[in-house]
Amino acid sequence: MLTALILADSRFPGGGHVHSGGLEEAAARGLVTDEPSLKSFLHGRLLTAGLLAAGFAAAAARGEDLELLDLELDARTPSPAQREASRAQGRGMLRAARRAWPSPRLSSLPASPHQPLVIGVLVGDPYEAALTCAYLAVSGPASAAVRLLGLDPFGVNAIVAALPVEEVAARAGKELPALGSPALDLLAEAHVRREGVRLFGS
Secondary structure, eight states, X not given: OHHHHHHHSTTSSSSGGGOOTTHXXXXXXXXXXXXXXXXXXXXXXXXXXXXXXHHHHHHHHXXXXXXXXXXXXXXXXXXXXXXXXXXXXXXXXXXXXXXXXXXXXXXXXXXXXXXXXHHHHHHOOHHHHHHHHHHHHHHHHHHHHHHHHOOOHHHHHHHHHHSOHHHHHHHHTTOOOOOOOHHHHHHHHHHHHOOSOOSSOO
């Protein structure tokens, strides 16, 4: 559980702080402007991208074939920008993990792994790995909302605390999800093509 807590901590130097999970683009387009619209965005993200990531983290923790899981997650992520964001965060987390938890298990991961697979290998327990991924799917965008929109951090954290993160983690351990999130895909693709200043990589 300590490993899961460290990975979920925003201070862990895995590179997650430079990703908003689509929140920056959603805010730029006026889709997220206040706490109610943020709540809707985070809830939708949790039930789609969050469940997908949690399912693959749980499978990796169970010791399933990591190369196959990596390909399966690619197939379930149609947006090239989303795939690259997941792999960039995976590389960052793996780099930090090799210093924090040196282990031969890490060498079993693909060279540029998706983030959920790294979390699954590091945490080892399927439910805790799924819970970590489900939480990260909403905590990063929530933090970005505070910085981008100037929302009250107490209100934003209250939204995160009320989300069904544990339910999603429990569900993720029972199946390998194949969910689509076309709105997040479109936001990701628009974000990488946006000209001008961007505060986040995704």
